[in-house]
Amino acid sequence: MPDYEPNMVLSTQEFRVVGSSPIRPDGADKVTGRARFGIDASLPGMLQAKILRSPHAHARIKSIDTSRAKALPGVHAVITAADFPEVSGRVADLAEGSIHNMGFLSRNIMAREKALYKGHAIAAVAATNLHVAAEALALIDVDYEVLTPVMNAQEAMKGGAPLLHERLASLTNPAVRPGGVMDDDDPSEGSNIANHFEFRLGDVAKGFAEADVIVQHETSTSAVHQGYIEPHTGTAMWQSDGSLIIWSSTQGHFTVREMTGRLLGIPASKIKVIPMEVGGGFGAKGIIYVEPVATVLARLTGRPVRVTMTRTEVFESSGPTSASHIKVKLGATKEGKLVAAEAELIYEAGAFPGSPAVPGCVCMMSAYDIPNARLEGYDVVVNTPKSAAYRAPGSPVSAFAMETAIDKLCEKLGMDPLDFRLLNSSKEGTRQVTGPVFPRIGFIETLQAAKAHPHYSAPLEGPNRGRGVASGYWRNNTGPSSVLVIVNSDGTVSLVEGSVDLSGTRTTLAQQLAEVLGIQVEDVRPAVADTDSIGFTSNSGGSGATFKTGWAVHHAGEDVKRQMIQRAAKVWEIPEEDVEYRDGVLRHKSDPELQLTFKQVAGRQNGTGGPITGRAGVNPGGVGPALATHIVDVEVDPETGKVSILRYTALQDVGKAVHPDIVAGQIQGGATQGIGWALNEEYYFNNQGAMMNSTFLDYRMPTSLDLPMIDTVIVEVANPGHPYGVRGVGEVPIVPPMAAISNAIHRAVGVRMNRLPMSPGRVLEALWEK
Amino acid sequence: MAEVWIPPRMQSLTGGRKTVQIAGETVRQIVNNLEKEFPGTKAWLCDEDLDDLMLGIAVIVDGESSQLGLLEPVKESSEVHFIPALGGGAA
Numbered sequence: 116m117p118d119y120e121p122n123m124v125l126s127t128q129e130f131r132v133v134g135s136s137p138i139r140p141d142g143a144d145k146v147t148g149r150a151r152f153g154i155d156a157s158l159p160g161m162l163q164a165k166i167l168r169s170p171h172a173h174a175r176i177k178s179i180d181t182s183r184a185k186a187l188p189g190v191h192a193v194i195t196a197a198d199f200p201e202v203s204g205r206v207a208d209l210a211e212g213s214i215h216n217m218g219f220l221s222r223n224i225m226a227r228e229k230a231l232y233k234g235h236a237i238a239a240v241a242a243t244n245l246h247v248a249a250e251a252l253a254l255i256d257v258d259y260e261v262l263t264p265v266m267n268a269q270e271a272m273k274g275g276a277p278l279l280h281e282r283l284a285s286l287t288n289p290a291v292r293p294g295g296v297m298d299d300d301d302p303s304e305g306s307n308i309a310n311h312f313e314f315r316l317g318d319v320a321k322g323f324a325e326a327d328v329i330v331q332h333e334t335s336t337s338a339v340h341q342g343y344i345e346p347h348t349g350t351a352m353w354q355s356d357g358s359l360i361i362w363s364s365t366q367g368h369f370t371v372r373e374m375t376g377r378l379l380g381i382p383a384s385k386i387k388v389i390p391m392e393v394g395g396g397f398g399a400k401g402i403i404y405v406e407p408v409a410t411v412l413a414r415l416t417g418r419p420v421r422v423t424m425t426r427t428e429v430f431e432s433s434g435p436t437s438a439s440h441i442k443v444k445l446g447a448t449k450e451g452k453l454v455a456a457e458a459e460l461i462y463e464a465g466a467f468p469g470s471p472a473v474p475g476c477v478c479m480m481s482a483y484d485i486p487n488a489r490l491e492g493y494d495v496v497v498n499t500p501k502s503a504a505y506r507a508p509g510s511p512v513s514a515f516a517m518e519t520a521i522d523k524l525c526e527k528l529g530m531d532p533l534d535f536r537l538l539n540s541s542k543e544g545t546r547q548v549t550g551p552v553f554p555r556i557g558f559i560e561t562l563q564a565a566k567a568h569p570h571y572s573a574p575l576e577g578p579n580r581g582r583g584v585a586s587g588y589w590r591n592n593t594g595p596s597s598v599l600v601i602v603n604s605d606g607t608v609s610l611v612e613g614s615v616d617l618s619g620t621r622t623t624l625a626q627q628l629a630e631v632l633g634i635q636v637e638d639v640r641p642a643v644a645d646t647d648s649i650g651f652t653s654n655s656g657g658s659g660a661t662f663k664t665g666w667a668v669h670h671a672g673e674d675v676k677r678q679m680i681q682r683a684a685k686v687w688e689i690p691e692e693d694v695e696y697r698d699g700v701l702r703h704k705s706d707p708e709l710q711l712t713f714k715q716v717a718g719r720q721n722g723t724g725g726p727i728t729g730r731a732g733v734n735p736g737g738v739g740p741a742l743a744t745h746i747v748d749v750e751v752d753p754e755t756g757k758v759s760i761l762r763y764t765a766l767q768d769v770g771k772a773v774h775p776d777i778v779a780g781q782i783q784g785g786a787t788q789g790i791g792w793a794l795n796e797e798y799y800f801n802n803q804g805a806m807m808n809s810t811f812l813d814y815r816m817p818t819s820l821d822l823p824m825i826d827t828v829i830v831e832v833a834n835p836g837h838p839y840g841v842r843g844v845g846e847v848p849i850v851p852p853m854a855a856i857s858n859a860i861h862r863a864v865g866v867r868m869n870r871l872p873m874s875p876g877r878v879l880e881a882l883w884e885k
Numbered sequence: 886m887a888e889v890w891i892p893p894r895m896q897s898l899t900g901g902r903k904t905v906q907i908a909g910e911t912v913r914q915i916v917n918n919l920e921k922e923f924p925g926t927k928a929w930l931c932d933e934d935l936d937d938l939m940l941g942i943a944v945i946v947d948g949e950s951s952q953l954g955l956l957e958p959v960k961e962s963s964e965v966h967f968i969p970a971l972g973g974g975a976a
Contacts, residue, residue: 734952
């Protein structure tokens with residue numbers, strides 16, 4: 116046992132239920148196999164579908180002949196892009212703030228004019244079983260004109276590079292990340308640069324002129340996958356009244372409804388999406404791939420149809436995160452104060468525009484108070500799968516560049532890296548490079564906790580061992596959210612919510628409701644409702660569900676309390692103003708004899724006016740940004756280049772940990788994914804654009820055997836924008852690991868790893884070049 | 886009057902000025918008055934068809950990302966920024 120508390124909470128405000136760690140209501144079903152995930156949606160007469168995928172990374176589709184496949188016994192339908200409506204390339208606000216270019220989305224789901232990556236969907240078959248469907252795929256004849264693929268941004272940005280989209284608009288506005296297409300009469304030449312933008316603050320040239328020490332640094336990273344265990348799956352069934360039901364593994368069932376409706380021309384009111392349990396998403400299940408395919412096949416066959424990706428399809432045909440190429444320059448005074456910074460960030464979007472280059476820029480320098488800064492970002496299309504969100508999209512790779520550059524700067528200055536960060540940390544009132552000033556944030560507090568942690572001062576003995584630190588920032592997000600609170604006659608309440616539960620939010624929302632109502636959390640029965648049964652709710656993403664739906668729960672709980680007060684006043688025949696609601700008990704303000712418990716009022720609700728239901732629909736502001744600092748000890752094997760993680764501590768300002776065990780798990784999970792990204796994970800393409808490691812055997816993710824227990828320190832600096840001080844938690848822990856490990860390797864063996872992953876081969880090469 | 890921070894790529898429309906003082910009690914009024922003083926700015930910020938901010942643009946008033954867009958109230962002393970909206974987990 117360690118001689119310190121491995122998972123500690125530095126709490127500043129205590130509540131009755133918020134801040135405890137009750138048993139998750141969904142836990143038993145998940146560990147016993149009873150929980151129903153996407154693939155468990157099985158219907159009578161259901162057909163199975165498979166998708167034919169392009170063997171080429173870049174090819175023009177000259178013709179597709181499906182006649183032989185259609186003639187195969189057991190095949191019920193074969194579709195191509197011709198069976199989908201032609202959708203405008205205009206950027207659309209889909210799900211209340213979720214911005215997408217529908218033309219690109221449609222073409223990603225089913226290739227139309229060109230195949231733009233190996234694995235791009237070309238056609239789909241619905242058959243009586245998967246074996247027949249697979250046999251039919253082999254009978255589809257596709258005539259391709261194979262084109263030269265463009266596999267990285269530097270090549271794609273060169274003049275004369277093969278163009279993925281002949282009419283891609285090269286934008287200069289970071290607001291239009293999903294990209295656009297040129298008007299027909301626009302004579303501009305095409306480009307693979309979908310967007311090129313900048314942010315500026317102060318006078319960068321003047322800042323560098325004032326600097327005593329300047330460092331320049333360059334990093335590159337490969338695409339990595341989120342690695343969720345459950346593949347994408349969707350099942351569609353048309354009803355006799357012309358309405359559609361979709362069962363989906365998704366982070367946002369309203370997004371599935373809106374996207375499928377827009378792509379196929381079906382009114383949202385005709386679509387019900389039932390969210391199943393989600394076997395991991397990490398951002399990537401906020402987009403769709405298979406639901407429209409299942410829907411079109413189901414319409415043609417008159418039967419329910421399910422489409423489920425294989426693991427190889429998940430790797431080759433869903434959305435990894437972007438590869439990146441980043442240059443950064445930092446200037447500081449000899450006392451260690453940052454005075455200037457500039458960076459160029461190039462992100463590969465994959466086959467369609469929309470990399471996370473903007474959040475990468477926005478996050479890169481936000482942890483620091485830098486008076487003069489400039490950030491220049493590029494969103495570039497290449498012949499790889501269209502990138503998708505992955506935990507704090509864009510921030511991990513920009514932090515890898517920034518935080519390793521800071522380590523270089525600290526080395527030049529001879530400063531302790533935590534002291535440097537304390538001197539330069541952003542705090543309330545600090546102006547960000549993008550312009551706005553910060554509200555209350557807790558970066559200083561996480562740095563102080565890191566400095567005080569036993570890990571930071573523990574001796575690290577032995578050869579080839581080193582300790583590194585790095586920090587990370589993520590803005591967090593909000594969005595529209597809806598809940599209903601139904602008071603049951605036995606005194607329990609049903610909490611009906613629109614937020615898909617990815618990470619235990621049923622529990623954290625139930626806790627917040629129990630706190631408002633003054634009842635036991637075990638008396639709250641949370642349930643995620645389908646799109647017909649609850650108001651619009653934005654995706655569970657951006658670390659926003661516990662925040663935004665927590666606000667909805669708070670308002671709905673207050674609504675219930677108001678109704679409870681009315682009922683007690685009616686029973687006692689007194690004015691409502693004379694009734695108070697405290698700790699789950701209704702009291703006459705001046706007559707202590709008059710008391711009714713929550714359960715008693717619940718039992719009398721029908722006789723005092725009818726059922727009590729609280730409701731709320733919110734789109735709250737007040738998002739609290741998250742900052743984290745990680746400490747890692749590594750050992751490098753100089754013979755093999757293998758890097759072993761000896762000890763890892765993650766410290767994070769979470770505002771208020773509603774459920775500290777879940778929060779610690781989120782931090783440990785994020786750090787683990789970051790360690791995999793740092794040391795092993797990458798999309799490895801051959802020169803024809805084919806991914807060569809599209810199985811979990813070859814795509815190496817860390818397991819429990821690879822890592823020590825990750826210690827967490829939950830720092831609580833309350834977010835003033837939430838009733839309990841909550842900040843988003845789930846994303847920022849993936850931001851610091853890559854830089855922390857690179858910095859630790861540098862201290863261990865004196866080489867600075869600028870490229871991810873820092874795999875044994877790359878470490879060995881760096882040692883040989885030393 | 887509110888202090889409006891002009892995004893770098895829009896500064897050619899404001900004669901290179903990074904911040905300008907603009908009157909208005911809502912973001913809509915700010916945008917309209919900005920357009921009067923610096924023609925062309927509204928087209929950068931707003932979608933006439935939607936009668937709202939352009940998709941993907943967020944307005945930050947006094948450090949707080951607005952959920953009301955053009956309807957957001959603005960004070961005399963406010964600081965207004967137009968920056969890309971960041972959909973977490975939705976790049």
